[in-house]
Every structure is written in structure tokens, then in C-alpha cells.
Amino acid sequence: MKNPGLIALIFFYTMVVGFTYGQNEKARNPIIHADVPDMSMIRIGETYYMSSTTMHMAPGVPIMKSKDLVNWEIVNYTYDILEDIHPLNLSNGENSYGRGSWASCLRYHEGTYYVSTFASTTGKTHIYTTKDIENGPWKSISFPPSMHDHTLVFEGDKIYLVWGAGRLTMVELEPDLSGVKPGTETVLIENATEPAGNNIMLKAEGSQLFKVDGKYYLFNIAWPRGGMRTVIVHRSDHFHGPYEGKVMLQDKGVAQGGLIDTPNGDWFAYLFRDYGGVGRIPYLVPVRWEEGWPVLGVEGKVPDELDLPKNGSLIPGIVASDDFNRKAGDESLPLVWQWNHNPDPEHWSLSARIGHLRLTNSRVDPDVLQARNTLTQRTIGPVSSGTTKIDVSGMQDGDVAGLSLLQRDYGFVAVRTEGGKKTIIQLLAPEGKEEILEEIPLGQKTVFLKAECDFRDRKDLAYFYFSLDGKEWKPIGAELKMKYTLPHFMGYRFGLFNYATKKPGGFVDFEFFDISDEISLHK
Incomplete structure (x- = not known):
């Protein structure tokens, strides 16, 4: 080809198309192709924070940070060790595999960050608080019993936990979070699994509650026999109920999580999927609001692409190489470990x-x-x-x-x-x-x-x-x-x-x- 003008035109077209394609690349599900289950998420201004389950690992309950909902980095942990006991120390022939701390709840209220979790290993509910989520320090409070898959709720000047499986229970906490206020335990929803049918392998659990435009939305997961992990949402005009429920997503087994909005008013559900040997991996699902209900997915399906910035590498935010060289003032071990x-x-x-x-x-x-x-x-x-x-x-x-x-x-x-x-x-x-x-x-x-x-x-x-x-x-x-x-x-x-x-x-x-x-x- 010997026409300089044509060569220049083709070069210009290639550059423009290439640039446009790069600019229009979208995020893809899963947003993190690694084991990050039981997510709980908040947005503070234009910054998102997320906690997750790491069970028997130490330090535990990682705090991850993102500016775009897609690309995340570990910035902190809520504790160095959960407790100094034989199962968590791998001592006396005991271990805590598959146990330790489970599904956490991350919340922000009046200038304080709260992370609550629970552990069958300790038989306790654990609550951690800080003014600085990225740097700490964290104050630790714990009390029995271990409240399964709970969600922390701030309602007026009171603090509640909603927890359980199938039958969801509500308790009020003492103002200093030191335990359950006596005489406050009540049933919030008698059979939260009902919208998913009667032939159930896993009853409704994984509670996360949100208040949007004056209404209360409670997310749960159930698993019908012969089916897949299913998202159930209950809503009410009042925190104490009554609640009505619907199945809001049943696709690819993507389930368990909650709601998050962006600064420009878009909504997503953050959920996860069981994905074999790599673990339980996070997905984002678009949400639109219809007649006061959060409708999950695109025509009921989990999309592969999202109208969000493209995924970068999980290195070094989630995993990273390490040469084990340390200078004065360096962290002993990077947070990926x-x-x-x-x-x-x-x-x-x-x-x-x-x-x-x-x-x-x-x-x-x-x-x-x-x-x-x-x-x-x-x-x-x-x-x-x-x-x-x-x-x-x-x-x-x-x-x-x-x-x-x-x-x-x-x-x-x-x-x-x-x-x-x-x-x-x-x-x-x-x-x-x-x-x-x-x-x-x-x-x-x-x-x-x-x-x-x-x-x-x-x-x-x-x-x-x-x-x-x-x-x-x-x-x-x-x-x-x-x-x-x-x-x-x-x-x-x-x-x-x-x-x-x-x-x-x-x-x-x-x-x-x-x-x-x-x-x-x-x-």
C-alpha cells in the first residue's frame, strides 16, 4: 500500500476504534474470581467497603475497599485472632476447620463502623467497632449465644439483631452492645422460607436487612430440593413487620447478600456463587425498582457484563507476591496473607x-x-x-x-x-x-x-x-x-x-x- 493519505486514515480509524473499545469495556461477573463469600457491603460517599468470611483463618473478617464496586483491595482485618483457645490454635489435637467466624454484617452508624459476626467455635456473637475502618483500632465485644447469620439493625436509638434459619428471630441489644437485653426476643418472621416452597433443603438464612425510602427489605437465601440457591426478599412498612415475601432471583445458584447503591443512583445486589475448588465467588446483579420491590437481574438472569468499570487483576489487591524483604516501618506481613x-x-x-x-x-x-x-x-x-x-x-x-x-x-x-x-x-x-x-x-x-x-x-x-x-x-x-x-x-x-x-x-x-x-x- 503506497497511498500515504489512506495509510493515515486507516491508522486514525484503528486508533479511534481501539480507544473507544478500551473505554467501553465493561465489568464482567464474577467480580472477584476467588473465595470471598458471605459479603456485607456499605458505601461511604464514593467509597465502598466490604467484609467477608474467612472462618478459621487469622487474622479474620477482612475489610476490602473499592471505588467502583468491581476492583477491590484488602485494607484491614477486624481481629488478629478470634480467641486464644485450642480449636483456633490447632492445639490439643483440635481444629476449627469450616468453623471459626462466619457471615459478618458491616454497618456504619453515626460516625462509627460496626462489624458483627458469630462463631460456633466460641459459642458467641462478636461485635467490633471503630472510627477508622481502614486503620482501626477495633474495640472487641462478645457475648453468648452464637446468633446464626445475623444482621445488625439500627432503629431509632435502639440496636437489634435479626438472626436464624427458617424462623427468623429479633432481639434488642444492650446500648453498650454487651449482650442481649432480657425479655426482647421475638419472632420476626415465622417461616421466611415459604416463598420458595415446601420442599426445601436449606431453610431461609443469611439475613441482611436494609431500609430504602422508608421501607424495610430483608434478604435471605433458601435452597429448594432439586433446585438451586435462591434469593428471597421480604418487605415491610415497619421494622417489626408484618413482612411479605417473594422469590427475587433463581439463576446459576447466585444468592446470599444484599443491596448497594452507587452515588449516581444505580442499584445492585451483591451475591455469591458456589464455584467448586476456587471457592465461593462474588457476583453483582443489577437491580431496578418496580412497585416498591427490588427486581434482581436482567429478565430474571444474572448478566455476564455490567455497566461498571472493567475488572483489573486481583494482584496485588486480593493476592500478591512477596519477597520477604522488609524495611524499617514496613508491615510485617502484607494483608493478602x-x-x-x-x-x-x-x-x-x-x-x-x-x-x-x-x-x-x-x-x-x-x-x-x-x-x-x-x-x-x-x-x-x-x-x-x-x-x-x-x-x-x-x-x-x-x-x-x-x-x-x-x-x-x-x-x-x-x-x-x-x-x-x-x-x-x-x-x-x-x-x-x-x-x-x-x-x-x-x-x-x-x-x-x-x-x-x-x-x-x-x-x-x-x-x-x-x-x-x-x-x-x-x-x-x-x-x-x-x-x-x-x-x-x-x-x-x-x-x-x-x-x-x-x-x-x-x-x-x-x-x-x-x-x-x-x-x-x-x-
Whole structure:
């Protein structure tokens, strides 16, 4: 082509079309392809905040922040540890897998932020308050009983909790939040499941209540047998009722959450979907108002696209790489990290060897599920990989240390020391029963380990690799079928771990952890 004018015209057209397309790119569901269940959300001016469930992890109840409802970052946690007890400490043979703190409620009232949650592990309802949601400090209050899936309600000068499953109960709290005011427990809705029918597998739960234009809207989830997770909304002109209810969404199993509006007056429902090994993932659903009801979805369906800014990477807001180098004044661990159960602070360090995470064994454990100080991050979809380098020269006989994908049916690639010899092993635990699939001699003090996750089309498969130089990677063992199990009730997590099977005192140094939203070794 030799016509300069035509070339310039084509170039201009290409640039304009490309720019317009980029500007018009929309957000897509899920808004976060990672385990962020039981969301509760508020908007303060043009800033959104969201809390979520992390159960047995510590610190717990993450606070996430967004300016556009789509792209989120973790900015705080409401507690470092829920309580100092055996199940949460992974001590005395006990654990809190699938328990810990569940569905939280995030609210803002007269200058104070409130996060309330509950835990069968402690048998209590826990309420945290702060004036500064991003920096704290948080004041902690707790009292029995553990009020299941409750919502916090401010009505006049009184504070209430609505909670329960099927039969929803209301109680008034003491003004200082120290407990339930005696004699205030009443039934708010006798059978909140009724709009979804009589053949029910999961009764209405997950309560979240909102007041919009003088009316009260109570969101719940139910699950009809042979059907899917279903959104039920009850409304009333008065907080105390009576309430009338309707099924407001039944599509893809997207359910449980509540309402949020934007500064320009648009409305959305924030909900989540059970999505296999990656966990329970958040969706946004457009809401329009008809005859005083919030109508969810587009013609009753959850759209793939949303009229919101496009999704960016979950790195580094939800997950992030870490070189374990710390300067004076740096946070000890970025907020993307959580410990599997309460950590033992005397036996992990970022200062024992500069630029490394050192994990030291303080006791003997039977397997990785009981290992103290396993440091975790979420896996993310559609695909993700985690890579680390580990110095194993401090290991003792019987020690096992490496990179895991953590759930009940876990798998890992690790170094094991046995009889004075070190080997690289790949282990899977289908139904929680361990099996070593491959074992390779290791003749050096450092090794690189990698795990790759493929959640595309619900494959839920993971693959493990090792490298002696960080350049040439070799597969090891067999693929892991990442099965979401209720005993853990959580999506798979990358975990850095070290545990002793014979005697305490051994240690390993992790030089870095890199996470990527691509997989390069297994296509």
C-alpha cells in the first residue's frame, strides 16, 4: 500500500476504534474470581467497603475497599485472632476447620463502623467497632449465644439483631452492645422460607436487612430440593413487620447478600456463587425498582457484563507476591496473607534471616492440616500459579516442608528428610488419606517449588513442579482434583508450611512467594 493519505486514515480509524473499545469495556461477573463469600457491603460517599468470611483463618473478617464496586483491595482485618483457645490454635489435637467466624454484617452508624459476626467455635456473637475502618483500632465485644447469620439493625436509638434459619428471630441489644437485653426476643418472621416452597433443603438464612425510602427489605437465601440457591426478599412498612415475601432471583445458584447503591443512583445486589475448588465467588446483579420491590437481574438472569468499570487483576489487591524483604516501618506481613488458624509468633520470623520467611517447628504433628504457622493466600481463577524457593539446610530428620494447596483433600510438593537423606516428594490426600505419588533425591540445600491451578470450566485441577535452578521445571507426581468439601468450607489456598514428625527444632527459610494469574507449564 503506497497511498500515504489512506495509510493515515486507516491508522486514525484503528486508533479511534481501539480507544473507544478500551473505554467501553465493561465489568464482567464474577467480580472477584476467588473465595470471598458471605459479603456485607456499605458505601461511604464514593467509597465502598466490604467484609467477608474467612472462618478459621487469622487474622479474620477482612475489610476490602473499592471505588467502583468491581476492583477491590484488602485494607484491614477486624481481629488478629478470634480467641486464644485450642480449636483456633490447632492445639490439643483440635481444629476449627469450616468453623471459626462466619457471615459478618458491616454497618456504619453515626460516625462509627460496626462489624458483627458469630462463631460456633466460641459459642458467641462478636461485635467490633471503630472510627477508622481502614486503620482501626477495633474495640472487641462478645457475648453468648452464637446468633446464626445475623444482621445488625439500627432503629431509632435502639440496636437489634435479626438472626436464624427458617424462623427468623429479633432481639434488642444492650446500648453498650454487651449482650442481649432480657425479655426482647421475638419472632420476626415465622417461616421466611415459604416463598420458595415446601420442599426445601436449606431453610431461609443469611439475613441482611436494609431500609430504602422508608421501607424495610430483608434478604435471605433458601435452597429448594432439586433446585438451586435462591434469593428471597421480604418487605415491610415497619421494622417489626408484618413482612411479605417473594422469590427475587433463581439463576446459576447466585444468592446470599444484599443491596448497594452507587452515588449516581444505580442499584445492585451483591451475591455469591458456589464455584467448586476456587471457592465461593462474588457476583453483582443489577437491580431496578418496580412497585416498591427490588427486581434482581436482567429478565430474571444474572448478566455476564455490567455497566461498571472493567475488572483489573486481583494482584496485588486480593493476592500478591512477596519477597520477604522488609524495611524499617514496613508491615510485617502484607494483608493478602492469612495464617491457617492462630499463628505461633515465637516460631516464625522475617528477621532471623533477612529477606526470608523462617518457619521453625515447635512440636511434632501428624500432617500438614495440624501444622502450626502455615502461611496462606487464596488461589484465584480462572487460572493461577504459586512459586517459592526454599532453603532446607536447617531441616531435621522427619521434617516435611514445602508448598501446599490446602483443603481437606490437599496436595503438596515438598522436601522430606528421612534417615539423613532429603527427597522431593509430591503427596495427595484424597478423602484426607495421604499418598506419596513420587519421590526424588535432593542433593542440594535449595529447591524451587511450583503449583499451578486450572479452574477453567470447573476443571479444578492442580499440577506440581520442582526446579533445581529456577529455570528448568520438571513435573512431579500426579494431578490434584481440587474438591470443595464442607469440612473445610473454603476454596483452595496456597500454603507455605513446615512440620516435624519426629522432633521439634528444625527450620526452613522461604526466599520468596510469587503468585501469577497465568499458568505457563500446563496449558
